[in-house]
Amino acid sequence: MIPACRLAELPRGEAYRLDTDPPVSVFHTEDGEIYAIDDTCTHQDASLADGWLEGCEVECPLHASKFDLRTGAVDAPPARLPVRTHDVVVQDGMIYVRLSTDAPNLPPCVAARLAGGRT
Amino acid sequence: MRAVAVVGASLAGLSAARSLRNQGFDGRLIVVGEEPHRPYDRPPLSKEFLAGKTGEADLALERDGEDLAAKWLLGARATRLVKERRAVRLADGREVRADGIVIATGAAARTLPDAGGLAGVHTLRTLDDARALRDDLALGGRLVVIGGGFIGAEVASTAHALGLDVTVVEAASTPLAGPLGETMGGIVSALHADHGVRLLCGVGVKGLIGGTRVDGVVLDDGRTVPADTVVVGVGARPCVEWLEGSGVALGDGVRCGADGTTSVPGVVAVGDCAAWYDPRAGTHRRIEHWSGARERADAAVAALLSWGAKEPGVPRPPYFWSDQYGVKIQFAGHAAGADSVTIAEGSPQDRDVLAVYRRAGRPVAVLGMNRPRQFMRWRKQLAAPPP
Numbered sequence: 001m002i003p004a005c006r007l008a009e010l011p012r013g014e015a016y017r018l019d020t021d022p023p024v025s026v027f028h029t030e031d032g033e034i035y036a037i038d039d040t041c042t043h044q045d046a047s048l049a050d051g052w053l054e055g056c057e058v059e060c061p062l063h064a065s066k067f068d069l070r071t072g073a074v075d076a077p078p079a080r081l082p083v084r085t086h087d088v089v090v091q092d093g094m095i096y097v098r099l100s101t102d103a104p105n106l107p108p109c110v111a112a113r114l115a116g117g118r119t
Numbered sequence: 120m121r122a123v124a125v126v127g128a129s130l131a132g133l134s135a136a137r138s139l140r141n142q143g144f145d146g147r148l149i150v151v152g153e154e155p156h157r158p159y160d161r162p163p164l165s166k167e168f169l170a171g172k173t174g175e176a177d178l179a180l181e182r183d184g185e186d187l188a189a190k191w192l193l194g195a196r197a198t199r200l201v202k203e204r205r206a207v208r209l210a211d212g213r214e215v216r217a218d219g220i221v222i223a224t225g226a227a228a229r230t231l232p233d234a235g236g237l238a239g240v241h242t243l244r245t246l247d248d249a250r251a252l253r254d255d256l257a258l259g260g261r262l263v264v265i266g267g268g269f270i271g272a273e274v275a276s277t278a279h280a281l282g283l284d285v286t287v288v289e290a291a292s293t294p295l296a297g298p299l300g301e302t303m304g305g306i307v308s309a310l311h312a313d314h315g316v317r318l319l320c321g322v323g324v325k326g327l328i329g330g331t332r333v334d335g336v337v338l339d340d341g342r343t344v345p346a347d348t349v350v351v352g353v354g355a356r357p358c359v360e361w362l363e364g365s366g367v368a369l370g371d372g373v374r375c376g377a378d379g380t381t382s383v384p385g386v387v388a389v390g391d392c393a394a395w396y397d398p399r400a401g402t403h404r405r406i407e408h409w410s411g412a413r414e415r416a417d418a419a420v421a422a423l424l425s426w427g428a429k430e431p432g433v434p435r436p437p438y439f440w441s442d443q444y445g446v447k448i449q450f451a452g453h454a455a456g457a458d459s460v461t462i463a464e465g466s467p468q469d470r471d472v473l474a475v476y477r478r479a480g481r482p483v484a485v486l487g488m489n490r491p492r493q494f495m496r497w498r499k500q501l502a503a504p505p506p
Contacts, residue, residue: 050492052499061491062440062447063162064410076413077130077180078160108173 001096015049025049035069036086043079081105127223128152131390134416148189155194164249165273200365222388226355238332260347267294271352276443286317357392372405378431379419389419452484
């Protein structure tokens with residue numbers, strides 16, 4: 001498990017981005033739930049931590065794709081592929097993330113960069 | 120309500136169909152689309168698709184395996200709405216009858232009066248337009264873009280990256296002054312010169328010259344700009360001709376309440392063809408943004424299913440984005456009502472800026488260039504109810 005941040009440092013309605021590769025974001029919803037998903041929108045290179053959090057959905061800051069934080073499912077286009085979700089554990093006031101072993105759905109430009117190809 | 124016809128199969132129509140199912144409508148759903156294609160995403164047509172970086176499969180708006188249990192009538196143009204029978208007549212003579220109708224027929228690209236006959240002259244709105252333009256851009260040479268608005272600027276940016284020699288002709292003294300105001304319109308359109316694209320402002324177009332194919336654009340001041348390909352990007356008009364005489368009130372597009380309801384019960388309108396009442400501004404506004412087509416479908420469908428029983432909510436301030444020369448441009452709100460623009464962060468010279476538009480001290484719009492995080496903070500603030 002990877003330590004993310006202290007729960008007290010992540011107010012409701014905010015997100016914390018982990019510099020993993022690919023990056024992961026932890027969201028604290030207004031209802032007090034905590035979820036972790038891949039930070040990169042599956043449509044194009046944008047950080048979902050910078051997005052618009054509403055209920056259990058986050059809207060991409062660029063092109064307004066929406067993802068369900070609970071399942072990673074696409075709730076609104078232009079994205080068509082879900083984001084990966086990761087397990088979250090809170091222990092002694094610390095938020096930990098257990099990274100998914102599934103393959104991420106990264107947008108073409110980011111996937112090419114990670115593969116060492118040209119963007 | 121047992122049957123709903125959605126007229127229009129682009130983002131607004133697809134979003135309305137999805138909203139109907141999400142809101143529990145389990146009756147017959149018919150989607151009518153003038154183009155032969157399944158719903159596709161238009162913003163990439165002037166950017167990644169035109170550049171050849173993405174293909175047609177990437178444009179699909181439907182998810183793999185998505186099934187809305189709808190009957191799709193594609194390649195079918197609506198020609199008339201018969202209010203009495205609540206029916207939509209199609210160009211091929213068929214008639215679609217329904218209890219509820221969603222008008223989502225969008226807008227069509229305006230062009231020049233004499234642009235018809237010459238090869239190499241394009242507008243850009245549809246997938247077919249984009250295919251044709253992409254083929255012509257592949258020939259290289261000189262591109263003249265008529266109109267310095269967002270479509271024109273994006274095409275210029277894409278063509279420049281493909282190696283074409285690009286000139287943009289804009290009739291107004293500053294491009295984008297309408298949506299962004301004079302100051303920021305000037306800063307954003309300076310991206311052209313930054314990249315060696317010629318921008319000619321304050322001069323209209325007299326006409327196009329050429330034999331079978333265009334070879335020049337004649338300006339009002341007598342100059343001729345040589346061209347191998349021309350793109351006319353002079354805005355769009357709402358596709359509402361088919362509604363004339365139907366009883367659906369029209370103005371600039373379909374005149375709607377703050378929830379998409381039209382003057383005819385059981386008929387709502389959404390997307391580029393619809394001018395919703397804007398309670399913030401106290402006036403009707405037709406907004407041609409992608410985000411509005413998607414977000415407002417929910418409200419229009421709720422209004423259709425509950426006719427008048429629900430108080431309309433206040434939609435989010437309009438939001439759009441544009442990608443030009445590698446710069447992410449984002450805008451939310453209305454520039455027209457602003458009495459001041461201040462640079463809150465960054466610097467216009469670096470094309471890295473967050474600008475806040477205010478009216479009587481209150482923020483009414485925000486513009487970002489390459490500042491998605493800060494832009495989102497301001498955009499949320501604009502959407503918050505006034506204190």
